[in-house]
Amino acid sequence: MAVTMRVSEHIKEVQSVIEGSQTSRDDVIATSWTRCIDDYHLDPVVMQEAYIVPHTQLKEHRERLDKLIRTAKYGLDALYHQVADHGYVLMLTDAEGVTVDYQGDASLTWELKKAGLYLGAEWSEARAGTCGVGSCIYTGEALTVHQSDHFDATHSSLSCTAAPIYDVDGSLAAVLDISALQSPEPKASQALTLQLVTSCTRRIEMASLMNTFRRDWIIRLSQSPAFLDVDPECAMAVDAEGRIIGMTHSTQRLLSRIKGNNWRQPHALLGCLLSDFFNLDINELPALSRALPTEERLLATIHGDLWFAHAIAPQPSSIQRRKKVVSGSLVSLYGDDAKMADLAIKATTLSMSDLPLLLNGETGTGKEFLAKAIHESSSRKSGPFIAINCAAIPESLIESELFGYADGAFTGARSKGKRGLIEQANNGTLFLDEIGDMPLSLQARLLRVLAERELLPVGATKAIPVSFRVLAATHKALPDLVSNGSFREDLFYRINGATLTIPALRERSDILWLVGQILTGLTDKPVHVSTLAGDLLEKYPWPGNIRELENTLRFALAFCVEGEIQPEHLPEEIKTGLGRPQCVSSVTQELLATLEAYNWNISETARALGVDRSTIHRRMKKERIERHYQPQGKR
Template sequence: MAGEREHIREIEQVLSGARSARDDIVVQSWLRCIDTHRLDPARPTEAYIVPDTQLREHREQSERLIAIARSGLETLFKQVAGQNYVLLLADAKGVTVDFLGDPLFMDQLRKAGLYLGSEWSESRTGTCGVGSCIVTGEAMTIHQTDHFDTTHTPLSCTAAPIFDTKGELTAVLDISLLRSPQPKVSQNLALHLVTASARRIELANLMAQMHSEWVLRFSRSPEFLDVDPEAAIALDASGRILGTTRGAALLLAQAGGIDWRLSPSPIGQPISRFLDMDVDDLPNLTRGRPTEERLVFGRNGSALFAHAIEPQPTSGRRAPVEVLPGPIAELSGGDPAMTAVQMRAAKLARTAIPILIHGETGSGKEVLARAIHDSSGRAGPFVAINCAAIPEHLIESELFGHAAGAFTGATAKGRKGLIESADGGTLFLDEIGDMPYALQSRLLRVIAERELVPVGGIAPRPVDIKIISASHHDLRQLVAEGRFREDLFYRLNAAPLTLPPLRERTDFEWLLERLVGERARLAGRPAKLSAAARLALIRHDWPGNIRELVNAVDLAVALCEDETIQPSDLPDFGASRAAPPAPSASLVALRAPSLEEERGALLAVLAATGWNISEAARRLGVDRTTVHRRMKRLRLEAPN
């Protein structure tokens, strides 16, 4: 308490104009907390975790960046392994959309706000690494009592901004400690590492978005030009700048003899405005020449080493899928939300981190879990348990097994349970939200200690299992209602994956064709869709998701004549559920495999609604975030 009073007194002295030994960036943030955000240092506020639905919206909007940044996060996490750091990737609003931390400390991390879904905006939390970085656009360390709110003074947080190709701050990469007895200078290495990781993420993002344009990468040293450049820009065929990393914008301003703080954005300007070169010089800067000879000169006379990368031809295949393990790569046909899930699942497959899959009933949670197991390299079996399907009075002995004579009717030799049967492999706990509360503490011990005790047994048995769980329930809500253990939730939710419902997937026709082919082969008879049947299937909103689609295809394959599925062969969708208004023909085209057709269809709907996103989403039968995501992917912008 004395420490809190001293901290509050120091903030009050700064407010009154007294000199402070704190970094100026901290002092200015404290002043904003009082003058702009109207925060009170005497009223500490606990860390805030946004609701799951809101978190999903933030993650959807950041899905491309999450997929690109994940490799950088994992590399950084390995660099600081064993030092108790946790990594956060927050969006421009301060909400954590991805994180890496030690599963053993999940309870403490969540309480401290170093967790998925935590909001670290300066207006809510006060001076902090993420929030203050968003406001200033500068990398920084906010160490212990640098924090405005006394709730967070045990933490040491080091953050660096991530800018998009247009120069807008799009995310913050933060590396934090729950507590650090060391002085602030001890975090200088962390500041260097997180800044370098943010730079590499910006480079990867520019390369991914601008692969069909000329890219020019820079370094002050020829040795690092090809392996770890400092900055990069993208150029069109006329030599005008299409995009930059943050470092490149600063380099260009310096090379052009311009004060970068007063410089307009270089986007749209010719490269010759800043460097003594034009687009015709780019071929001379490719790998065909020795690195030390690839020099460019700024208008101010400065010299930089440069590496030009030619535009890459557009391919119908998606690069991310080509590097995914086969079982995971086969889960989608290019839907952006599914691609983000696949990329994350592939990264997690060979780790021991527990995975929690969210998704509506029938959306393919077990299929995803099995694909992760098949990509994990684990030699043991995949054991799936539906926690809602086993009678409550049997579930304990089914899961944990029993010792000899443990209860009336028990076998004389005892019996191995399903958990132990998964030893060396993967245990998939489907509908984990329906597990009886009394058994949840026993499962928690299995996850934490990697051992179990059979019913009626005494000696624990070690088990080596990868835990994947799934639920269509909102487990946070079940925790709030006292129906699910909070500590178990944090153990299971170490790495969440969210499957999109079938009605929101843009690869519906790919999935439909694949299912028709597979189910026809299983039935031992050829089958194909008529145009009318295809249209009827596309127009249905699929409340039962992929499971309902599989059943519909199985029925159609069984009933069709002359190898062609007609509408009369399909289920009577209206008999089981009142059908919503039929989507327009534009929605059908939106799900076509051709990007040109999809772009034209979406453009037609947007034009018909006067570019009203809400109305367009209503007509298409999707949510607003899906429309925004498609517009971004198809490069559609509203007219001025």
């Protein structure tokens, strides 16, 4: 009976506030009640239990927030440890109000799920009325919705305190909520909870900024020198030109105050120069490093307000750190691409020995460039590098070209004979490109040279000793050629001391870096690639790999007269994104198989392949792989 009376009184109060009566409720609550009636057409008389989204939809919501969940994990665990003994539940929701992470007392699972304090619960205002999460999403502010503050009397026993988590671009990313099934009557009892949740969201935003912009300047600000290095209030990321490229929410508000802008318009801040807000130039940032005592690291706004500042220099990427162990010319083969970095490290180690190497990769991926780089990083770098394209020399000439010939071996031949290419590689490196196209008859002769370390020129009676390192390359699957009898098995094992596989261009993340390197070699004039043209170059599947990319850039240079390559300067197939039909690579097959195995769950696929979700999305984009299913309930 008492519960029925409370519900009835609550409904009457909501109705009276909507009609304009005076109320002791906070303005944010009264305004939300009005929204519930006017905007969402909710009825306070109609009470609805919490809504839990279907599992398939929950998976989609969790996937979109996967990176933030991982970033926030430590902070959320620590926060729950602080409040768990007081009966609180911790929920992380996305910007739509769907709970994507949850921690609560397992012994109360049934009660918590019924109350909506559970994984998958949707707490948008449009769905649940005035509530901690929904009202936080609408206002963008941290707040407490306590007991009968809730619009729907179903939730009037709950106390919910929520704070927004903003992305580095200023947009709302998530909401962190601490709720309790039961709590003391006074709303003031939740003041400490509000402090805890806002402090945690600030640290999560700080961690997200630090993780996202490791390779850019990060400036952290505090009004207290004692807290600058341990718990600063604000932080922002700045690029090499001094432009603001990321920020925490407290920084968003600070910069907006300096500019006199509305803090809800982050696009008006991103891209602005640091000097638009502070009396500081990008070149002065090193002076704010820890080389100086904290008290001396002062930074003034353009209005004269002082902040203590800590500037953190760009950190080298994992690729750059790995480049330190890559020797010689191998460093110049790639930009910021993890696969090429791993390849270069492996090649560096192998270059130290005379072990024969087999370089595998599609046509045009740069196998000869890799071979030259290995040679120049080896102990034989002072010797010659002799490259032989086994597919380009006519079969009638290949024997004499490889092995040379003795005096008088042929009618009309030069009187002193000719040194073959293999002999010319003595004390250096012999690179056998497209070795899969070598005739069987010559495979036997090459095998003898590799086994005996001596060669017999055509028409000669005395063998010549030779010493060289063998690098062979092919775009074919040599084991298949061995199986069908077109390639000698004993030769295969002679040249395959180790295999290095070069990724196809469409699988690389440093295409624009390659564009810059190629343009530098093609022209002395400064040439830039526009953003739109760069996007087209990155999206194109490149069936011809680096060779096709170089031809494309030669084509573009012929039409580019202003020093900037635009989309109209590119070949038609690049502009339309339609290349020649291509074979499905083993990498693509592996990706497709893993996606299928995990029901096209991007997060689980990424974990299975040991990469980030962004890598999976990039590969799918390059390979034009589309998700071919719809979640249940949306068919």
